[in-house]
Amino acid sequence: MTWNDLHDRTEILREVLARAAADPANPGLLYDLPGCDRLFGGPAGVLAALQYRWDNHLHAKLDQAGLSGQSAADAYLELAAEQPVLRAVLDAQDVRRWRDARVPAR
Incomplete structure (x- = not known):
């Protein structure tokens, strides 16, 4: 991966988070991102990078x-x-994936 690729990946993640600031549940949040397929292999790769x-x-x-005695929670x-x-x-995205997995195939 080149530095340009790294910067482009970072910009895609920033774009997703900027879109999500308005509506994190937007189904199109991870789509129409220039270079997404090349840099992440598609929306699932973007979600994996955010995770x-x-x-x-x-x-x-x-x-x-x-170190400070704070609880994990x-x-x-x-x-x-x-x-x-x-x-x-x-x-x-987790809720959407869970919901979609429960929808029976037609």
Whole structure:
């Protein structure tokens, strides 16, 4: 991956989060992103990158919590308050995936 690719990937993630600030449950949130297929392999790759971002931040929060005597739940809630749009996107996509999995095929 080149530096340009890295910057382009970062810009796509920023765009998704900017769109999500208006409506994190928007079904089109992960679509019509220039370069998405090349850089992420499609919307699922973008969602995976956002989940990876959350996981990295959460692991850092949990490490800090362990050192300061804070509970894991409090660390999670603190991160959710710091990054509400990211958390809302992941929650909305998880709900959509769960709902879609329960819809019977026609």
